[in-house]
Amino acid sequence: MRSSVLFDWQSSTKDNWVLNLELFPSSNSFIASASDGSLNGYSLVNHSNTPIFSIPKAHESSINSIKKIDEFTLASCSTDGVKVWDLRSLSQSPIHSLTNAKSSNFLSLGYGHNLLAGGTELVGVDAELHIWDLRNPQEVVRSFIDSHHDDITCIEFHPTISNYLMSGSTDGYVNVYDLNEQDEDDALHQVINYASVHSCHFTSEKRISILTHMETLAFYELNDTNYEVIAEPEPNDLGDVRSSWPDCEYVVDLNPAGYVGVGANSQRKLALFPFDIQQEKIDLEKPVWFADAHGDEVVRDLVVVPNTQTALTCGEDGHIRLWKLPYELTPSAPIGQKVDKTEGEASDIEVDSDSESERKKEKKEKKKKEKKEKKEKKEKKDKKDKKDKDKKKDKKDKKKKKSDVRFKPY
Amino acid sequence: MSKITSSHVRENVHKLLEFSNETKKRNFLETVELQVGLKNYDPQRDKRFSGTLKLPQVPRPNMTLCIFGDAFDVDRAKSVGVEAMSVEDLKKLNKNKKLIKKLAKKYNAFIASEVLIKQIPRLLGPTLSKAGKFPTPVSHNDDLYGKVTDVKSTIRFQLKKVLCLAVAVGNVEMEEDILVNQIMMAANFLVSLLKKNWQNVGSLVIKSTMGPSFRIY
Numbered sequence: 199m200r201s202s203v204l205f206d207w208q209s210s211t212k213d214n215w216v217l218n219l220e221l222f223p224s225s226n227s228f229i230a231s232a233s234d235g236s237l238n239g240y241s242l243v244n245h246s247n248t249p250i251f252s253i254p255k256a257h258e259s260s261i262n263s264i265k266k267i268d269e270f271t272l273a274s275c276s277t278d279g280v281k282v283w284d285l286r287s288l289s290q291s292p293i294h295s296l297t298n299a300k301s302s303n304f305l306s307l308g309y310g311h312n313l314l315a316g317g318t319e320l321v322g323v324d325a326e327l328h329i330w331d332l333r334n335p336q337e338v339v340r341s342f343i344d345s346h347h348d349d350i351t352c353i354e355f356h357p358t359i360s361n362y363l364m365s366g367s368t369d370g371y372v373n374v375y376d377l378n379e380q381d382e383d384d385a386l387h388q389v390i391n392y393a394s395v396h397s398c399h400f401t402s403e404k405r406i407s408i409l410t411h412m413e414t415l416a417f418y419e420l421n422d423t424n425y426e427v428i429a430e431p432e433p434n435d436l437g438d439v440r441s442s443w444p445d446c447e448y449v450v451d452l453n454p455a456g457y458v459g460v461g462a463n464s465q466r467k468l469a470l471f472p473f474d475i476q477q478e479k480i481d482l483e484k485p486v487w488f489a490d491a492h493g494d495e496v497v498r499d500l501v502v503v504p505n506t507q508t509a510l511t512c513g514e515d516g517h518i519r520l521w522k523l524p525y526e527l528t529p530s531a532p533i534g535q536k537v538d539k540t541e542g543e544a545s546d547i548e549v550d551s552d553s554e555s556e557r558k559k560e561k562k563e564k565k566k567k568e569k570k571e572k573k574e575k576k577e578k579k580d581k582k583d584k585k586d587k588d589k590k591k592d593k594k595d596k597k598k599k600k601s602d603v604r605f606k607p608y
Numbered sequence: 609m610s611k612i613t614s615s616h617v618r619e620n621v622h623k624l625l626e627f628s629n630e631t632k633k634r635n636f637l638e639t640v641e642l643q644v645g646l647k648n649y650d651p652q653r654d655k656r657f658s659g660t661l662k663l664p665q666v667p668r669p670n671m672t673l674c675i676f677g678d679a680f681d682v683d684r685a686k687s688v689g690v691e692a693m694s695v696e697d698l699k700k701l702n703k704n705k706k707l708i709k710k711l712a713k714k715y716n717a718f719i720a721s722e723v724l725i726k727q728i729p730r731l732l733g734p735t736l737s738k739a740g741k742f743p744t745p746v747s748h749n750d751d752l753y754g755k756v757t758d759v760k761s762t763i764r765f766q767l768k769k770v771l772c773l774a775v776a777v778g779n780v781e782m783e784e785d786i787l788v789n790q791i792m793m794a795a796n797f798l799v800s801l802l803k804k805n806w807q808n809v810g811s812l813v814i815k816s817t818m819g820p821s822f823r824i825y
Contacts, residue, residue, distance in 0.1 A: 215653055233653045260653045323738075345734040348766075351656065368658045368766065371737055383703060383733040388726070391742045394658040394766070412659035412801060425727045440800075448655070448803070463803060496655065496803050514653075 199524040200487050201470075204508060205245040209516035211236070216512035219499045220266045222285070227251075228501075228510060229272055229285070230518050231261035237274060239285065242503060242520065253290055256281065265307040265314075267332065273314055275304035280316045282332065294335045298328055308363070310355025313339065317350025317365055325350050327365055329377075342382055345373050352397050362387070362420075364406065366395030372408055374420065388421045390433075401454045401475045409452055413440050417478050434478050443480060445469060450500045457527055459500035459511075466490050468497050470509065472527055486523055502527050611806045612795060612825050618788045620814060620822040625787070628780040628816040638817040639668055640778040640787060642794050646771040646802070647810035654803070657773075658766040661797050663790050666760045667776045673756055674711075676720040676728065676743055684752045691715075695724060698731045708735040717759050718743035719752075765798060771810070773798070780816055791824075 207230075209216060215233040222228060222239075227250060229239045235258060239251030257276035264274045271293075273282045279297030287293070297304070302318035309315070315329045327342040327350055348369035356362035361377040372390040379385035393410040401407045404420045414437055419430035440446045443460055445467045450459030458473045458480060468491030472481040491497055492513030502509045507526045512518040628638050649657070675685040675692040685692035701707045712735065720728055720743035728736070728743060736742050746755045765775045777794050778787045795812055802808040812825035 217653070342734075344738045347738050347740045349656075368656060369737070369740055370660070371742055373734075373737070383705075386729040386734050386737075389729050389737055389742050391744060393660055394656065396656065410659060411656045421726050425730050428723055428726055430726075464805065498655075 199485065200489060201509070201521040201523050203519050204522050205520040207240055207247055207518040209234075211516075214516045215260075215498065215514040216516060216518050217261060217498045218264045219501050219510050219512055219518070220264050220272060221501055221503060221510075222266065222269055223504065224269045228503075229264065229266075230512055231256075231264045231274055232516075233260040235259055235261060235276065237261070237264070237272070237283065240518070242506070242508075245520070251285055253283065255290070256283070256292075262303070262305045263307045265309045267309050267314070273307050273309065275307050275316055277303040280304050280307065280314070280330075282314070282335070294330075294332070296328075296330055296335060298326055298338075298341075300324075300326075302326065305349055306351055306353045306365075308353030308355050308365075310357070310363075311360045313355065315353045315355070315363060315365075317346075317353050317367075319349045320347070323347070325367060325369075327353065329363075340377070342373075342375060342385070344382055345375070345386060346371060351395055354398060354400055356400055356403075356420075358403060364398060364400065366398040366408065368394040368411070370394055372398050372406065372418070374406075387423075390418050392416055392418075396449075397451050399452065399454045401452075401478075405475075405478075407452050407454070409449055412438065413446070413449055414438050415449070415452065436478075443471075444482065444485075448496065450497055453502070455502065455504075457502055459497065461491065461497045463492075463494050463496050466494050468492070468500070468511065470500065470502070470523075470527075484525075486525075486527075488519075488521055492517055492519070611809075612792065612812065614788055614792055617791055617814075617824050618784065620824050621784055621787050621791065624814055624816055624819060624822050625780060625784060627819045632819070634818050636817075637670070638780045638819065639776045640780060640782075640791075641774050641815050641817075642777045642791055643811075643813040643815060643821070644773045644775075644795075644798060644809065645811035645813070646767070646773065646808055648804060649767075649771060649802070649808050651767065651769050651771070656767070657801060658764075659801070660762050660764050661775075661794060662758060662762045663777065663793065664761070665778070665782065665786050665790065666757065667763060667778045667790070669760070669779070671716040671760045672714070673717050673719060673759065674715040675746075675752075676718060676724055678721045678723055680748060681721040681746065681752065688753045688756065690752075690756055695727070695731070698728075701732065703731070703733050705733070705735050708732050709739065712736055712739035712741050715741070717741060719746050719755060719759060720744070722747040763794070777814075795825075 211234045216230050218231045220229050226242045227239055237253045237256040238249040241250050258278045259276050261274050261276050270285045281292035282294035284293045300321050302321050304316045304318050306317040313329050314332055318326045324343050325346045329339045331339045346367040348367050350365050350367045352366045354364045363375045366372045370393045374388040375385045376387045392408050396411050397409045399407050406418045408416050417434040445462040446460045447462040452458045456475050458471050461468045468488040470486040472484050492515040495514040497511050497513040500511045507523045509521045677692050682692040682694050722745045725745045763775050767773050777790045799805050813821045813823050815821040
């Protein structure tokens, strides 16, 4: 099933790679970070190549990771440390600028329960993980410097158990720390020895997914605190997924919301598959193809925009694309929230009757828009029409009118 | 569709073995390394290139191992001739960093009984992880000797800031055929992980520890 491009944002700098995307649903926008050190925010409804938020020199070099803190705050990190940005501000300076004693290259970020964690590259013998409390960021709340022996590539706070923090590294270990233990020597709750970690997520309260740099994927159970007895199920190692998933030369990422992005840049292919998080199985019957995606360049991030039947992709060709999906992907509810489970992936999860009718309206509108968009000449006129419609719809449907005014173009 | 032919590799392996075994034989067992020179790869921006590969035959037979086992596994370890430590032995270390560091230095790698893996971080703290030697689990159903061989056959590869990567693929006492096979396996696997495959490879060289290098690509 194919998806079609709704809009294409192109980077102005040459040989710039767009590396990460973070969605800000309440303001219908997203932020993209790039290898030239820039942060740019764009609207998902008023499609324009002019960013609504732009910090061209956010960092001195390639931005390694970005993390959404709340609807107006974003953290980013690079060789010049971790910076926290207020997206409503017109200034080009961050509200916080954090680093460690060695001014290491920060590779990864994690956010949870008012705490921002940053992981560094290996410098000498140390790869450090530092945690700051954003309510009082002058001092580091605590650090872990003895728990990894190579670059820390991903950090995740447990969604519900606030004292658990997970970090993954190219040394092949995924560590889970208990922040209630004061001493680093006692805080190590669990070590999973798998392989060089590209990403690790809590896919449920007790399950951890690990995607490696060798394109292997495994699921492990979060251990309970009864260390003498093993009650946990065996890990589920899917091995090298390139041999079992079609057209897979690399995996963009496995998203705990229930989908996985799979690419084959030598064939200019990108696909999105629903992933059953409970069963830990990919649904190969329902692929979504992104024709030509980002050419023969690697796609670095893929995000499904919830409740809109659209998705965003960005890649090493310097482009960001908004795609119309052929069907609504049933998202898993964030961990900790209860959701009525309906059978069959095609049906939508019924969370709110209001949002459902909203979605239906949106779908109808989008179907109409789809037909028009087939002819290139009409596209421009229709974009203008869309903007007018969107503006009217936004005013009616959105409770917060302020969100339109928040991001002022410079 | 590999860009290196096994006949070409064989030629060079032959020369390499000839040198190390006849021309200038050394007093120790030389390891054969595959050195990959990358091009068009940006270590800052590109996706990471690192992982492990299990080879059919053990490249470095002198790897030392120790098993952290429960009663069952300690017995098994003794029967296959591998040193072992029990939970009591580990508890005796009393989480003393210096002692654990010493232990980490003594052995190249560790294996631990599956039933004990959960306890290892609590018993030993992060010191083993820091040394990069956190144990690999083995269950009672696994063949212990097989697991030991697995660990010994696994090579790590990692690209850091420089565009050169070296992995041990064998030793000079191996059969020519096997060596050729291991080199091909390693080379093809590494290339499959590169985004532009062979376009990212500048050169491939095989070399014995003390010998000259032979270019195969």
